[in-house]
Amino acid sequence: MPGSTVIHTQGLSKSYKDIHALKDLSMEVQGNSIFGFLGPNGAGKTTTMKLLLGLIRPTAGGGTVFGRDIQRDSVEIRSHIGYLPQEPRFYEFMSARETLEFVAGFYFKGPSKLVKERVSETLQLVGLEDKADRPIKGFSGGERQRLGIAQAQVNYPDLLILDEPAASLDPLGRHDVLEVLEKLRKYTTVFYSTHILDDVQQISDTVAILNKGQLAAYGSIDTLLAGGGGTVYEVTLKGDAAAAEQRAGAQPWVSKIQAKEANGVTRWVVSVADEEQAELHLLRLLLEDPALVVTEFGRKQFELEDIFMQIVQGGQNGR
Amino acid sequence: MAGNNEFQLVQARGWTGGLNNLMRVEFGRWFGTRLWLWQALMWTLIVDGVLAGVLFSEPSPPVLDALMIYGIMGGMMPAIAVVIIMQDVLVGEKESGTAAWVLSKPASRTAFVLSKWAAAMVGVLVAIVVIPGIGAFILINIAHPGSLEVGRFALGLGAIWINAAYYLTLTLMLGAFFSNRAGVIGIPLALAFGQQMVFGVLPFLAYVLPWPIVAPVGNSTNTIFSALVLGETPASWLPLIVTFVCIPIFLGLGLWRFEKEEL
Numbered sequence: 001m002p003g004s005t006v007i008h009t010q011g012l013s014k015s016y017k018d019i020h021a022l023k024d025l026s027m028e029v030q031g032n033s034i035f036g037f038l039g040p041n042g043a044g045k046t047t048t049m050k051l052l053l054g055l056i057r058p059t060a061g062g063g064t065v066f067g068r069d070i071q072r073d074s075v076e077i078r079s080h081i082g083y084l085p086q087e088p089r090f091y092e093f094m095s096a097r098e099t100l101e102f103v104a105g106f107y108f109k110g111p112s113k114l115v116k117e118r119v120s121e122t123l124q125l126v127g128l129e130d131k132a133d134r135p136i137k138g139f140s141g142g143e144r145q146r147l148g149i150a151q152a153q154v155n156y157p158d159l160l161i162l163d164e165p166a167a168s169l170d171p172l173g174r175h176d177v178l179e180v181l182e183k184l185r186k187y188t189t190v191f192y193s194t195h196i197l198d199d200v201q202q203i204s205d206t207v208a209i210l211n212k213g214q215l216a217a218y219g220s221i222d223t224l225l226a227g228g229g230g231t232v233y234e235v236t237l238k239g240d241a242a243a244a245e246q247r248a249g250a251q252p253w254v255s256k257i258q259a260k261e262a263n264g265v266t267r268w269v270v271s272v273a274d275e276e277q278a279e280l281h282l283l284r285l286l287l288e289d290p291a292l293v294v295t296e297f298g299r300k301q302f303e304l305e306d307i308f309m310q311i312v313q314g315g316q317n318g319r
Numbered sequence: 320m321a322g323n324n325e326f327q328l329v330q331a332r333g334w335t336g337g338l339n340n341l342m343r344v345e346f347g348r349w350f351g352t353r354l355w356l357w358q359a360l361m362w363t364l365i366v367d368g369v370l371a372g373v374l375f376s377e378p379s380p381p382v383l384d385a386l387m388i389y390g391i392m393g394g395m396m397p398a399i400a401v402v403i404i405m406q407d408v409l410v411g412e413k414e415s416g417t418a419a420w421v422l423s424k425p426a427s428r429t430a431f432v433l434s435k436w437a438a439a440m441v442g443v444l445v446a447i448v449v450i451p452g453i454g455a456f457i458l459i460n461i462a463h464p465g466s467l468e469v470g471r472f473a474l475g476l477g478a479i480w481i482n483a484a485y486y487l488t489l490t491l492m493l494g495a496f497f498s499n500r501a502g503v504i505g506i507p508l509a510l511a512f513g514q515q516m517v518f519g520v521l522p523f524l525a526y527v528l529p530w531p532i533v534a535p536v537g538n539s540t541n542t543i544f545s546a547l548v549l550g551e552t553p554a555s556w557l558p559l560i561v562t563f564v565c566i567p568i569f570l571g572l573g574l575w576r577f578e579k580e581e582l
Contacts, residue, residue, distance in 0.1 A: 055423065
């Protein structure tokens with residue numbers, strides 16, 4: 001499956017009366033990749049997942065999962081998918097083990113010994129083996145989330161769709177989830193949404209950022225980080241920086257300087273228009289000033305968070 | 320699916336997708352828990368308790384009156400019971416998100432609704448119709464030895480079951496149409512108790528609504544239930560036929576609407 005297209009959407013849209021929950025989403029998810037789906041609340045992430053699962057119907061456009069139509073072949077598609085909803089809810093009268101046996105029953109007829117083994121192994125994977133036979137009614141949010149991950153994984157699906165898998169988990173639990181996802185990459189494709197940008201940057205191959213129902217950015221992590229708003233230098237100075245700021249600001253290759261002074265040091269964020277010129281002259285220009293001591297100098301390493309904030313706050317839409 | 324070669328895989332196809340698994344769970348909800356036992360105990364105590372109170376008081380009513388009392392109690396009580404039991408079945412699952420969770424698995428919406436309907440139909444038959452019915456049969460036979468025949472009484476219970484199934488399926492259907500419980504519970508209960516009031520104004524309704532199956536209309540003491548038990552001919556079979564025909568119609572409408580439900 002690596003390299004093959006697992007999810008393909010074309011102009012996928014969903015509206016509720018006058019509200020456009022999702023507008024014209026066109027994207028592809030490749031096999032055995034970890035695809036991070038980002039966006040603020042109400043951006044359309046859950047809507048997209050529900051459309052892929054056939055839980056809601058598109059108002060325009062369409063899509064395929066494993067080459068099958070998401071509307072026509074929904075049941076067949078779902079036999080290859082594991083899904084974790086945003087707020088997992090289960091039948092309260094069941095225990096965790098019974099829940100997994102119930103879910104496994106949608107995929108496996110038998111042999112019952114193997115099904116039981118798979119269920120136990122999955123409970124162990126998410127650390128619920130000691131609570132396996134307790135009613136779900138008494139489970140904490142984190143335990144429910146672990147059970148949610150277990151039930152999505154019990155059939156060893158070809159595609160895992162996880163809506164906020166690390167929500168309600170403590171840092172240790174979050175770390176475990178990321179580790180599980182990383183391990184699963186070999187066997188399955190993971191399509192997941194999250195608000196935790198660090199996690200996405202750590203494990204995702206490809207990222208899509210949705211904003212107000214529209215695809216705002218889409219590509220590999222490296223591509224997104226590289227295109228994160230041009231070349232920017234971060235500089236820390238001691239001494240009178242005002243004159244240097246004027247001098248630097250007058251250079252044709254400097255487009256903007258943001259200066260902040262605190263505790264006797266001045267921090268600059270210098271956006272440059274010409275990367276080559278800046279590399280040659282910026283540091284030299286500062287060192288020439290005897291009234292200044294340059295304590296830190298370097299190119300800003302963009303984080304996914306920077307890109308995300310730029311897109312979301314700037315209302316940027318379109319790839 | 321990776322790593323599943325040793326398993327016998329379920330082939331999910333069309334509307335039967337997930338049906339067996341869902342049936343297992345829904346029947347388990349009734350018979351794997353004490354639900355059926357509590358329901359049976361409660362309705363047996365209420366229905367047969369009232370019947371026993373009437374039968375063993377002085378003067379003891381004749382068989383026809385006893386059957387009329389049982390018809391009203393044993394017919395109307397299950398109607399209320401099924402409305403209460405079924406009102407939350409679809410609405411509750413839509414609201415809590417369990418419907419979306421289950422339907423994210425390879426299960427069809429038809430299988431989801433059908434499994435709930437089938438399990439409730441059998442659960443109600445056993446716990447709310449047959450068990451209290453056996454109690455009633457024993458009580459009437461004690462009061463009037465040899466007055467009832469098992470086969471005919473079973474036919475009468477069949478009519479009571481159809482009456483309960485009508486309200487059960489109607490409530491399930493309304494659960495597919497509505498997202499709040501008010502309509503789902505209000506409409507069937509209003510119908511159950513209000514229908515007799517409109518017979519005076521619109522008498523033809525006595526032929527299309529289920530009331531005459533279990534309760535007499537006007538001055539008559541005869542019901543379809545009592546006619547079946549005593550081997551007599553009722554005023555009309557039409558209410559039983561229409562009620563029976565309405566069940567698949569309600570079920571079909573419910574399935575149609577639930578297919579369109581946005582989860």
